[in-house]
Amino acid sequence: xxxxxxTIPTGGGHLSTGVAIEKxxxxxxxxxxxxxxxxxxxxxxxxxxxxxxLASTKYAPNMYGKFYRIAEKSDSYDKFHMLxxxxxxxxxxxxxxxxxxxxxxxxxxxxxxxxxxxxLDDDILSSVITMGIVTDYTIxxxxxxxxxxxxxxxxxxxxxxxxxxNLPLKKVKPFGIPIDQKFADKIEKTEARKIIGIDxxxxxxVMSGSMGFGKVLKHIKELDKLEMDFQMIVVCxxxxxxxxxxDELETVKKVYSFGFVNNVDVLMDASDCIIxxxxxxxxxxxxxxxxxxxxxxPIPGQEDRNVEFLLNNGMAQLITSTYxxxxxxxxxxxxxxxxxxxxxGIKYIGKPYATRDLCEFIIxxxxxx
Numbered sequence: 001x002x003x004x005x006x007t008i009p010t011g012g013g014h015l016s017t018g019v020a021i022e023k024x025x026x027x028x029x030x031x032x033x034x035x036x037x038x039x040x041x042x043x044x045x046x047x048x049x050x051x052x053x054l055a056s057t058k059y060a061p062n063m064y065g066k067f068y069r070i071a072e073k074s075d076s077y078d079k080f081h082m083l084x085x086x087x088x089x090x091x092x093x094x095x096x097x098x099x100x101x102x103x104x105x106x107x108x109x110x111x112x113x114x115x116x117x118x119x120l121d122d123d124i125l126s127s128v129i130t131m132g133i134v135t136d137y138t139i140x141x142x143x144x145x146x147x148x149x150x151x152x153x154x155x156x157x158x159x160x161x162x163x164x165x166n167l168p169l170k171k172v173k174p175f176g177i178p179i180d181q182k183f184a185d186k187i188e189k190t191e192a193r194k195i196i197g198i199d200x201x202x203x204x205x206v207m208s209g210s211m212g213f214g215k216v217l218k219h220i221k222e223l224d225k226l227e228m229d230f231q232m233i234v235v236c237x238x239x240x241x242x243x244x245x246x247d248e249l250e251t252v253k254k255v256y257s258f259g260f261v262n263n264v265d266v267l268m269d270a271s272d273c274i275i276x277x278x279x280x281x282x283x284x285x286x287x288x289x290x291x292x293x294x295x296x297x298p299i300p301g302q303e304d305r306n307v308e309f310l311l312n313n314g315m316a317q318l319i320t321s322t323y324x325x326x327x328x329x330x331x332x333x334x335x336x337x338x339x340x341x342x343x344x345g346i347k348y349i350g351k352p353y354a355t356r357d358l359c360e361f362i363i364x365x366x367x368x369x
Contacts (some may be wrong), residue, residue: 001025001366003032004103004271006113007149009039011280013135014109021107021157024359033101037113040097041090069301071141073242091119098124114146128187129365134158136280137304139165152178152358154284156231157313157347175358176351177280178302182265183288185353192269198256202230204329205271205291207264207282209239217245219275219319222326228333232256233267264287273332277323278306278316287315287350292342294319294328 003025025032068154094116098106106128108114114132117125130148134140137154144165151167153159156174163169193200204223206214207258216234223232231254236243238260246257261267268274268289275294276282279342283306286293291314298307310316317328335364 002101002103003030003362004098004101004106005032006037006106006110006116007034008110008113010038012320012368013279013348016180016281017109017135017178018107020180020355022358024051024181024355025362026364027303028359030363033103035097037094037116037315043064043095046088076283077174085114091116095120096125098128102130103128104262105129106129107133107147109133111134111140111146114148115150117141118146131362133156133178136302136306137283137309138302139167140302143167150284154201154280155309155351157309157349158313166264173358173361175286176354177286178355178358179281179284179352181267181353183268183285184264184356185265186289187266187269189270189272194267195266196233196256196257196263196270196308198270199231202228202333203271204232205267205276205281206232206234206273208235208242213299214367216242217249218245219325220249220251220255223329224253224255224322226326226330228330230272230333233271234258235261235264235267247341273329276309278303280306283310284354285353288352290343290346290350292319292339292346294325296325313349315342 003021005021007018008013015036018251020205022034040071058156063107104127106117108117110130111132117130122173127151131150131152132143132146132148133152134143134154138152139156139161139322143151144167149171150250151162151172153162153172153174158174159172160171160173185313187195190200202258206216206219216236220232220234234246234255234257236246240259241303243259246255249255257265268286268291271291273292273294274288275287275296278293278295278298282304283293293310295310295316296319298304307316307318311318316333319328321327
């Protein structure tokens with residue numbers, strides 16, 4: 001079976017999802033290929049989209065949020081004629097790739113990639129199964145304007161929203177957001193702490209995202225003042241300046257700082273809770289590990305929707321100007337019932353085997369032919 005996975009350079013989550021699918025399918029003996037479709041069509045286009053997304057979410061998040069809300073309220077994709085025209089032009093090169101590779105299944109991990117699929121001629125898609133992965137705990141704008149064979153969502157609790165957006169529920173498969181299978185495994189806390197070389201005591205994991213955004217230093221300083229015995233693991237991502245500043249901090253509590261890491265799963269196993277931005281992939285990984293979440297700095301738009309989903313289903317706390325991080329940690333560590341309540345919600349919603357379930361479904365489709 002040949003599977004083609006399409007990603008677009010707007011945040012690391014879409015890429016991570018694609019990598020997880022590609023990896024699993026190859027392990028099962030099938031041919032799988034992951035491409036950044038915008039960069040394939042044009043390196044200039046891919047680079048511009050990536051820089052534009054990072055700039056808008058970092059320097060103008062409120063404006064990004066306004067555009068997202070406008071898109072949510074839009075009645076029709078037809079209002080965005082420029083985007084449709086661009087898709088028609090971009091598919092010329094993409095169509096050649098599809099004809100040459102001849103996949104059995106093509107999967108979009110971003111709605112814009114899904115629209116590229118839909119812009120292809122019917123003769124190219126006549127024998128291809130098409131799928132879209134919705135990588136947040138909401139149905140993003142414009143998914144309802146696509147026509148794919150299947151839509152993979154984070155939870156069956158989104159079925160009501162999918163129905164209101166006119167996505168046929170027979171096409172909606174709530175397998176969960178695909179994540180690396182290592183997040184389905186569990187290492188005992190003491191052993192995980194031994195592996196990464198930290199003390200065996202209560203541990204708070206602070207994740208700043210791959211780019212190291214957010215008020216990480218402020219949160220560390222607030223937590224350091226708490227008269228409670230715990231340590232912190234701080235992951236600074238690719239932000240070297242942030243890591244240097246964390247390393248230079250003089251703190252009472254032990255703070256273990258890391259840059260970009262490939263063992264987030266072990267760091268999660270070593271920790272009692274996570275302080276993180278509510279990106280779809282990080283949330284899914286945390287749920288798979290059964291970790292209580294304290295959410296910070298949501299990007300207006302899809303991350304706001306993730307926050308709503310998590311709070312309304314009892315799986316997380318949200319830091320605000322009137323509910324600071326130190327109070328959140330204090331209440332979490334002082335109340336066993338609160339951890340229990342959060343853990344129960346996490347067990348119900350978390351989908352640690354999302355990648356396996358999706359890929360086995362894909363394989364079953366091939367076996368039916």
